[in-house]
Amino acid sequence: MTHLMILPVVIPMLAGAWLLVNHRASIGRQRVWSILSTSILVALGVWAVNAAQGDFQTYWLGNWQPPFGIVLVLDRLSAMMLLLAALLALFCVLYASRGSDREGSHFHALFQFQLMGINGAFLTGDLFNLFVFFEILLLASYALLLHGGGRARSRAGLHYVIINLLGSALFLLALGILYGLTGTLNMADLAVRIAAASPDDQTLLKGAALLLMVVFGIKAAILPLLFWLPRAYSASSAPVAALFAIMTKVGFYAMVRVLLIVFGLDAVQPLNAEVFLWLWPLALATLGLGAIGVLGAASLRTMAAYLVIMSSGLLMASFAMAEATILAASLFYLLHSTCLAAVFFLLADLIGRQRADGYDLLSVTAPLTHRWTLGTLFLVAAVSMAGLPPFSGFVSKAWLLQNAINHPHYLWLWGITLIAGLFMLAALSRAGSGWFWKPEPFTGRQRRKLDPARVATVSVLIGISGALALFAAPVMEYMTATAGQLYHPSAYVEAVLGEPATMTGVRAP
Amino acid sequence: MELMIAAALGILTTCGVFLILRARTFSVVLGLTLLSHAVNLFLFSMGRLTSGAPAIVGLTESSADPLPQALVLTAIVISFAMTAFVVVLSLKAAVELRNDHVDGENPNEDRP
Numbered sequence: 001m002t003h004l005m006i007l008p009v010v011i012p013m014l015a016g017a018w019l020l021v022n023h024r025a026s027i028g029r030q031r032v033w034s035i036l037s038t039s040i041l042v043a044l045g046v047w048a049v050n051a052a053q054g055d056f057q058t059y060w061l062g063n064w065q066p067p068f069g070i071v072l073v074l075d076r077l078s079a080m081m082l083l084l085a086a087l088l089a090l091f092c093v094l095y096a097s098r099g100s101d102r103e104g105s106h107f108h109a110l111f112q113f114q115l116m117g118i119n120g121a122f123l124t125g126d127l128f129n130l131f132v133f134f135e136i137l138l139l140a141s142y143a144l145l146l147h148g149g150g151r152a153r154s155r156a157g158l159h160y161v162i163i164n165l166l167g168s169a170l171f172l173l174a175l176g177i178l179y180g181l182t183g184t185l186n187m188a189d190l191a192v193r194i195a196a197a198s199p200d201d202q203t204l205l206k207g208a209a210l211l212l213m214v215v216f217g218i219k220a221a222i223l224p225l226l227f228w229l230p231r232a233y234s235a236s237s238a239p240v241a242a243l244f245a246i247m248t249k250v251g252f253y254a255m256v257r258v259l260l261i262v263f264g265l266d267a268v269q270p271l272n273a274e275v276f277l278w279l280w281p282l283a284l285a286t287l288g289l290g291a292i293g294v295l296g297a298a299s300l301r302t303m304a305a306y307l308v309i310m311s312s313g314l315l316m317a318s319f320a321m322a323e324a325t326i327l328a329a330s331l332f333y334l335l336h337s338t339c340l341a342a343v344f345f346l347l348a349d350l351i352g353r354q355r356a357d358g359y360d361l362l363s364v365t366a367p368l369t370h371r372w373t374l375g376t377l378f379l380v381a382a383v384s385m386a387g388l389p390p391f392s393g394f395v396s397k398a399w400l401l402q403n404a405i406n407h408p409h410y411l412w413l414w415g416i417t418l419i420a421g422l423f424m425l426a427a428l429s430r431a432g433s434g435w436f437w438k439p440e441p442f443t444g445r446q447r448r449k450l451d452p453a454r455v456a457t458v459s460v461l462i463g464i465s466g467a468l469a470l471f472a473a474p475v476m477e478y479m480t481a482t483a484g485q486l487y488h489p490s491a492y493v494e495a496v497l498g499e500p501a502t503m504t505g506v507r508a509p
Numbered sequence: 510m511e512l513m514i515a516a517a518l519g520i521l522t523t524c525g526v527f528l529i530l531r532a533r534t535f536s537v538v539l540g541l542t543l544l545s546h547a548v549n550l551f552l553f554s555m556g557r558l559t560s561g562a563p564a565i566v567g568l569t570e571s572s573a574d575p576l577p578q579a580l581v582l583t584a585i586v587i588s589f590a591m592t593a594f595v596v597v598l599s600l601k602a603a604v605e606l607r608n609d610h611v612d613g614e615n616p617n618e619d620r621p
Binding site: 135 | 529534537541544545548549551552555556557574576577580583584587588590591594595598599601602605606611612613
């Protein structure tokens, strides 16, 4: 047990609190603190990935022994998500520090609280604690979404807040059912008790599992629950939207964690099979709808929002195939799609600032300064996103499709993914050619300056996609081990509880 | 007591869902509040309904389960904060958008 494990939660909390108390400090100082805190999180993420290579790491909060106290668990999946969130946040905060953090107050404080919630959700091993961290990250995200003000943000914010409040209520209902049936909320302990539950309780447990899927489905944007997303993501400011790219992945993470650990211990007839049955068609439909949305989007930000939906759909569909090798490939795709979705939100802002008219609307043909630099960035990002070689999009999708080929329903995944990819390619080429080829050369009097720091931030983020392709072998190895770990929940239970199934008969139902 | 709690839960949930499906932000906020009341009550009753039993082990022969009380306290605090936030947000939206429809515009009103 090492105290380093609690730092990904404590550091952003302290930084956020400091920034809130000293909100009169100059914006430069606020930026320094925020960037410093986020950089420490990146270092901690690297440590976590290294530490998770071995066994599970657990941390008992207040030294209360599980299942009575809250426990933090670091395994390969949470370590990888911690590193991804921290890296993405670093780029977002760097980009925001070039000016968009001045559009409203408390940007950096809210940003740190959001990171605290995200990191906590990745680390916790307790379902109620997961709810609390979800609320922390949601409350921060409500305020971040509205950051900068304006009518569009208020409109989008209202939908976003109301649907998420409803989600929180459903989350509590599911937790209530689980607690009422098992008398515990510790994930490992729950897994043991659910596996040993009497047949009378099966229906209620199934109900709780499906309720939890609805809650995580709202976060991860599954088909009937995703209509808040395009408006919310396209209304928020660029760095906020880029950070939100990880939010749907938090939902996906929770889904994987809960379905595979909590409801997956029973080897003979696991409850998660029932949920997968629902998840599979809905996720495929999400993927299809995302592709149609990408094709029909009117602005680059909306298109990026639908790209997020598409990647969410593909992730959930491949997860619903319920095989370790497929999950490994979809985790690789998760890394790639999160980075690239963030790139597109930032690119929309970067290009929009250089256009004479129309910001990021696709229907407007306006002269553009710095056509070559921006065009190259857009081309590389689009090639990677659409899954063409040589970038990470190609590697991850190819690996995913290859691993899925032994599954009985693989044709559905292949067909919809490939057609969706074609749609995406068409939409991105249309956007690119309309913006970079069509317009007249820029003849305005003052040439707008292109901010080199912003360009550098976006380029490095795109570079990560290239690096993922270049060092694909070690990443794939890591992902395979991660998926293997997730499909052996008994090891998780043993690591958290010491010995499996020792705590029985504490509560008579 | 079971019947009373069950009836209260049912009525609160029904009213909450009905109000959430309305088109004005005020009724939606009210609906969310009722729904969160129902959820809190539900969470509380998941520790089993006992009367005359304190939530401390060892004082009397039977004791109530203290954990749902702690959970419900957390849930109340969170839902309280969220309600405050959504009230302020809907006021802000009503002022900025000049109407209190949840979509920000009233589809039935004549557009200027």
